[in-house]
Amino acid sequence: MNRMKLVLLQVAVGLGFLLLWHVLTAYPILAPTKQTQFFFSTPADVLARVWKELTSTEIWGHLWITLLETVLAFAFGAGGGILFGFLFARRELLAAVFDPYIKAANALPRVVLAPIFALWFGLGIWSKVALGFTLVFFIVFFNVYQGVREVSPVVLANARMLGLNERQLLRHVYWPAALTWMFSSLHTSVGFALVGAVVGEYLGSSAGLGYKIHEAESVFDVTGVFAGMVILSIFVILIDAFVTMIERRLLVWRPAPSTNGQG
Amino acid sequence: MLTSPIAPAVSLRNMAITFGSKVGGYTAVQGIDLAAQPGEFIAIVGPTGCGKSTLLNASAGLLKPSSGDVEILGVPLQGLNGRAGYLFQQDALMPWKTALQNVAVALEPKGTSHADAEMKAREWLRRVGLAAFVDRYPHMMSGGQRKRVALAQMLIRDPEILLMDEPFGPLDAQTRQIMGNLLLDLWAADRKAVLFVTHDLEEAIALSDRVVVMSAGPAARIIGDFPVTLPRPRDIAEIRLEPAFHHIHKEIWASLRVEVQKAYAQGEGASA
Secondary structure, three states, rough: OOHHHHHHHHHHHHHHHHHHHHHHHHHHOOOOOOHHHHHHHOHHHHHHHHHHHHOOOOOHHHHHHHHHHHHHHHHHHHHHHHHHHHHHOOHHHHHHHHHHHHHHHHHHHHHHHHHHHHHHHOOOHHHHHHHHHHHHHHHHHHHHHHHHHHOOHHHHHHOOOOOHHHHHHHHHHHHHHHHHEEEEEEHHHHHHHHHHHHHHHHHOOOOHHHHHHHHHHOOOOOOHHHHHHHHHHHHHHHHHHHHHHHHHHHHHOOOOOOOOOOO | OOOOOOOOOOOOEEEEEEEEOOEEEEEEEEEEEEOOOOOOOOEEEEEOOHHEEEEEEEOOOOOOOOOEEEEOEEEEEOOOOOOOOEEEOOOOOOOOOOHHHHHHHHHHHHHOOOOHHHHHHHHHHHHOOHHHOOOOOOHHHHHHHHHHHHHHHOOOOOOOEEEEEOOOOOOOOHHOOOOOHHHHHHHHHHHOOOEEEHHHHHHHHHHEEEEEEOOOOOOEEEEEEEEEEOOOOOOHHOOOHHHHHHHHHHHHHHHHHHHHHHHHHHHHHHOO
16 A cells, blocks of 8 residues: 555544544534533634644643653653663573562553652652653553573673673673663653653642643543543654664664654 | 793694483493694594584583593684684574675674674675675575675684584585585685584595594594695695595595494494
């Protein structure tokens, strides 16, 4: 299929959805319009609200908070994941001893931690960063751990025969191998950092996109909730595009740029 | 210790290598006595699974012999063999480095400055015919080109001994001949001791000064040692047509054939 046709079809699906939504809420087909509009709002109202929000100044403050939380959660989570992934992969005993605890911690649904983090770190950004951290850390940790352990034995033997010492092996072999695995999970981990931020805000905060959506929900402002979701989607797509750009630059040496549609 | 000026580059004495526990382990090679003189090109041939690579890995220090001695230029080998370069059968380049970076990194242990290392790496890539490919990543190159990079990576360190484990095995017939001639050209410039493992007897004769034949495993031994007196410089494609080549081939094949059949029969037995 050529690209033009594909884009046309993609646009058609979007327009079709909007049209269906419009027809069902503008005419009393399933129920009186007053009722359907209360529960589902209308596409025109939602788009108008999105436009109003984006042209006002208030939303940018919320976006900035959410972005800050996402970036911090990712930075700390990835940093910790890389550090411990390396450590555990190079120290068999550590990995063996901590294995059941790491599995248990990873199996825990992180949402239940949100109220505890709010208690510990307050309602500011740090409780959201903590929640995002617990999500990102494990993804990066497992990937780096795997990456370091699965370095090709031939590449390693060759590097050692070239006379590289431990420090040089770390720099030229283990580190790039671990980074590869980390970047292959970049979309997922950035996505989870954002999930941590938004869920944290949703459960208790005074700023951010999650807070905006929660605020609209608490007064049954369906238009506001949908508008918040649309803005969140745009935000996610922009961040994801940015991640893809970084990935392309850093993984030029890879045969085919993988685009795993996660995150 | 006093090292005589004519100490062999690689000397294996009564060496055995057993994998797994001492009792019930798998003995790959046994009673190996082999000496490679400086400047000598030795090819090691034998049936599949006879432990040819094991011999090479022991000389490289990648494997520790279970018994016997390994001496490198008169000194007992401890740890990795820092005076040897190793060319692997599989792709051993770092996939995240360009050809230039892969070759230049080999000079880092010597403490060569970055700029100097890159300049020398460029020169070596030119010598192996890859001047136009310095910025390619391994996946952008053909199998033969990757082998050229690996060759440059090994030779830039100027090792005194070259260990090669079926390096041209994965390449097609034409590329093998081209690579063989390239290797001979580079080797002729400053003859180093070479241990070249191959399963291809024609390749072994065409390249080497001496062909060592190993028996079928387990507990493989050296069962033949044949000098190759063909004149150098040689052209691999043409030398195969010489009558002297056929004569040597016939002689070595007579001893190799029995072992190949033995290994084949074992393979049949194992898979039955």
